[in-house]
Amino acid sequence: MIDTEVISWRSIHLELLRRINEREWPPGSVVPNEADLAAQFGCARTTVHRAMRELAEAGLIDRKRKAGTRVALLPISRVVLDIPIIRLEVEQRNAEWSYGLIRQVVQAAPPSITSRLGLERGTRMLHITSVHFADNHPFLHEDRWINIDALPELASVDFSRVSANEWLIQNAPYTSGDIAFSASNADADLAEALQASEGAALFVVDRITWNRGVPITVVRLSYAPGYRMNTKI
Known part of the structure; x- marks a missing residue:
């Protein structure tokens, strides 16, 4: 789980990535909206937005206006290495x-x-x-x-x-x-x-x-x- 003492877009990104990789959010499932995630993590919505943008650019989620955000059914095969603390x-x-x-x-x-x-x-x-x-x-x-x-x-x-x-x-x-x-x-x-x-x-x-x-x-x-x-x- 995320370390609530270090709320940053990178720590949120890692937690969302974990949920996708461990199938808490299976392919095709709806991802909670940014406002709900911000409330869950106790951070600004812009912080969640940055984390979500990284996932979208990596091809792991599909974001469509009005249709919401879903975990990609066919994620792009791409190696993404996070810089660890x-x-x-x-x-x-x-x-x-x-x-x-x-x-x-x-x-x-x-x-x-x-x-x-x-x-x-x-x-x-x-x-x-x-x-x-x-x-x-x-x-x-x-x-x-x-x-x-x-x-x-x-x-x-x-x-x-x-x-x-x-x-x-x-x-x-x-x-x-x-x-x-x-x-x-x-x-x-x-x-x-x-x-x-x-x-x-x-x-x-x-x-x-x-x-x-x-x-x-x-x-x-x-x-x-x-x-x-x-x-x-």
């Missing part, structure tokens, strides 16, 4: 999450970052590195660059108190992104951060998000040895 991912593993900020600094991004985002060389961005823990053991290392021109409110955020991952999911909408999965060997810095042996095999996720063509963030998540990714189709 790392804190919740750890807690879903029945572990206690904690977090340590290593670095938070505004600096000129290297060409390897600006070229991927289509920004001018030398663009100043917010660079954040941190480690997330599960039961006080390193879970993953987060190395992130954020486009401060797209998010001016960043100047007032203390990322020692909230992770960049969670703040961005709650505050920075995105319309598209790229994601890549790979394996990598831990260098000396990553080995120290993850309390692993240098050269240890790591599962790595590289992700970029945009909001209507404007780059938001690029991040590399390096998971501690032994991590296993689970997803559904």
Whole structure:
């Protein structure tokens, strides 16, 4: 069920997606209207609208004026990966999450970052590195660059108190992104951060998000040895 303490369009989207995938709402069934869902979740109707729009764009629901909204009879076969809140991912593993900020600094991004985002060389961005823990053991290392021109409110955020991952999911909408999965060997810095042996095999996720063509963030998540990714189709 949805966490009522964190009401966002993404958390509502995940709950509606669960209802569809688990056949609480079978194919062809009528979906409650936005006003009723907003009352159920205790949030603004616009928040529900955003979540419903994502489902419609993924081909999972059919929305027709006057006819209402129904779960698609023949949903489009499309892979949709949600960006998880790392804190919740750890807690879903029945572990206690904690977090340590290593670095938070505004600096000129290297060409390897600006070229991927289509920004001018030398663009100043917010660079954040941190480690997330599960039961006080390193879970993953987060190395992130954020486009401060797209998010001016960043100047007032203390990322020692909230992770960049969670703040961005709650505050920075995105319309598209790229994601890549790979394996990598831990260098000396990553080995120290993850309390692993240098050269240890790591599962790595590289992700970029945009909001209507404007780059938001690029991040590399390096998971501690032994991590296993689970997803559904």
